[in-house]
Every structure is written in C-alpha cells, then in structure tokens.
Amino acid sequence: MTDHFQVRAVDGSARTGTLRTAHGPVETPAFMPVATLGSVKALAPDDLSSLGADILLANAYHLMLRPGVRLVSDMGGLHAFMGWGGPILTDSGGFQTFSLSRLKRVSEDGVLFQSHLDGSEHFLSPEAAIEYQGLLGADIAMALDECAPHDADDTRMRQAMERTHRWAARCRESHRRHDQHLFGIVQGGISPEMRLESAAAVTSLDFHGYAVGGLSVGEPKADMYRIVSLMGEALPANKPRYLMGVGSPEDLVECIARGMDMFDCSLPTRVARNGGILTRAGRLNVVNASFREANYPLDADCDCYACRSFSAAYIHHLFRAKELLAYRLASIHNLRFLMRLMEDARLAIAEGSFGAFRDSFIGGYRATDEELRRSQKDKWLEARRRGESQAD
C-alpha cells in the first residue's frame, strides 16, 4: 500500500510526485476542481480536460440525497454517469456535519441528517459513507469525520477529534474495494497538541493518504499556516497529504511550501460565477464598471480559452446581461489559472527553485486596487483613532 504514491523531488518541505489511481495518474501538487453534485458548476468534462484538470472532487452526501448513490451505481458509476474518465475523489459528507449543522444530529453511530432538499431524514454512518463511496466508484474515498467549528472549546474539539478517530477505524475496517484508495482525516482545530495526537491516531490506521480537515473554516490565517506546517512534518512522507478546502492562490502556494500535495476548494469556481477573476497580480472583478470598455483579455498572461478568445469587455457584458456563458468563461479562466499555478509549482520544485517561485508569486499577488485603497483608508482611521485616544 505504499507504491501508489511516488515523490519525485523535494525542495524544502515542498514535494512533487505522482499519485496513481484506477482512472489515471495525478501529478502533485494537485488542485481538484469541485464537482459537488457530479458537475463542476458551469463546466463540461471537455472543458476540464482542456484546462488540464487531473482529478475532480464530488460529494457523497449530496449525491446520496440526489439522485441517490444506488441510482448512480445502476447507471454505471459516477465516472460514466457524469462523463468524466479521469480520477474522482469523493468527500464522505463529513464537512456537511459542519456546513449543514442546523440539519444534523451526531451520535457515536453516525450522523442523522435532515435533508435540506425535502426534510427527509438520512443516516450516515462511517460504514455507510464507505459503502456509498464504493457504489459511486470513487478512485479516492474519504473517511467520515466530524468537523467542529474553529471556535469550539477544547472539550468539544477533542470530542469531535476522538470521534473522528473511532470513525476512521470503522471506515478502514469496512473498506473493501481494492481499486479505491481510502484517505484518513486529521482533526483537532488549531491546537498543535491535538493535531499531533490526531495525526498519530489516524496514521496508525495505515491509509493510502492523509487529509488535514477542519482548517480554513474561519480561523486566523496564521493559525492555519502553523497547523499546516506541523502536519507537513508529522504526516508520513511516503503518502499524499491533502489539505481539504484550500484554497485561494496564495494559500495554495503557502501550503505547498509546507508540504501539502493535494487541495480542493469551491472558491475559484464560486468566485468566478460572481465575476471574480484570479490573476498573478491579484483578484479582479470583471463586473466592475472599469471593465466596460476593456478591449483586452481578462489576464494577458493566461492561455485559457476565455483569455485567448474574448475581451474583458465582452465578458463584462456577459455578466451584466446574466448570459450563462459568463459563468463558464470565468470558471474556465480561474481553474486554468490554478492548474497553471500547480504546473509552475511542480516545475519549480523539480528544479529546486520553489523558494524563489513562492517569493515571486506572493510578492506579485497583491490585493486589488480597491483592497489597497481600503487598507490605506483603514490605516488612516487607525491612526486617527490613536490620535483621539491620546487627546482624551
């Protein structure tokens, strides 16, 4: 169970390698576009192949509610159903114990959900999560975890973490498919002690890979980076390390630097559907009036279909008119941007120049004009507040 992941080069804590799956290899560091309901919103599988996506992420919880995992299985599995021949990782539904917390009740046995679609009740146990992901035919299945809010007190955080460990063991125990990898998930909030304890507990179960969950859920960025660094050291070097739910371009670079290999995030596609455009210089909003007459591509450095074929003014117009093509073009661009970021990172690691790559990227990825203006305003206000408090 150790030959599926090959690390080709290491540069500092950053690594590059290949993860083999039943539906093909995944070059790491890898970003996985999110296809929660079996579709990357606004995109077709052809779009995803064209922009260089290796692997997609789908969600067993959501697919369980609609259309049902049994149906997907009867239709030939998720790959056939959604027309995607490459690797698929499915999330177990653990995150939904956090994001849909109003609709759930957690017990030792599993999670009782009330469907957000029709109010019906559904039970997700560790065994069921594995069974469902097996029926879906995922190349990589995730253990069922409990993701606690970042500001939960130590008692609650520990409770969720320990339950995650017991569930991990049950997932591992019930996992049968030999053509499917199974990843365990580390929890423990922003406490280094709990994180190390969790990493030890989960790695003892010998999964095909290890995920860091429960981060990027509202905690301060410095705390997240500290925990990621710790995990980059604590998790086994010969297994892929997957940081769940990250992220933004700068987080991706920073977390690759800290030893993470795989990422997923809804941010690039969600932001795209609202006009947010990722570039090396920072994030732009094409919907803004300043793009009304922009007779040039969204991102001059980009080789994606949207940037090669259309002016920013046209895409601006599509957004204003709420034309569906807007969502597709912006999603293509943002995902291509991240795919290229991953390609560049892999190359830099292989060449041993990742440090320089990281400095250059972070240095260049500045806030947008508006954010810069706003932060200057905040500084001004802060200075003024200090002046007033001195005057008192």
Next chain:
RNA sequence: GGAGGGGUGGGUGAGCGGCUAAUACCACCAGACUGUAAAUCUGGCGCCCGGAAGGGCUUCGUAGGUUCGAAUCCUACCCCCUCCA
C-alpha cells in the same frame, strides 16, 4: 364634444395630512465568498460637509392656496390614457 382615470426619485411602481428624502423591484456603484443548500449574499444609491454618528439644502407635472405641518386637501393651468360620441 361627453364621462372617467392618471402625472412620484434613472425605469416600473407604492404611499394618499405628521412616524416620508419618500416602500418594493429593476438598473446603477461597490464589497464578500476557502472539503459549494450559492448564476448567492451584504452595503450604497437627490445634492453638500463628514471616516462614521450626524448636520445643512432642495424634491413627488406647473403655479398658487388651506394647515402648526402637504407627495398626500383645495383652485387654476399643462400633459397623458380609457370609454362614449
């Protein structure tokens, strides 16, 4: 010619004596979004000063009037629509 209805902020359209610088929607100007209940959500949107709180000024076809107070009541005028001739 007769009868009736109506003119409100960029648009549609509420309000019909003080709580109204004026509901709502759209448009417009920005912001947010990190294992997707999101093609969503939030703020702003007469003018001037202010970071804000707040203050000042000018608004509901036009001109007068009644009233402590009017987009809201009265009078005249201008314009629009419907029906009957």
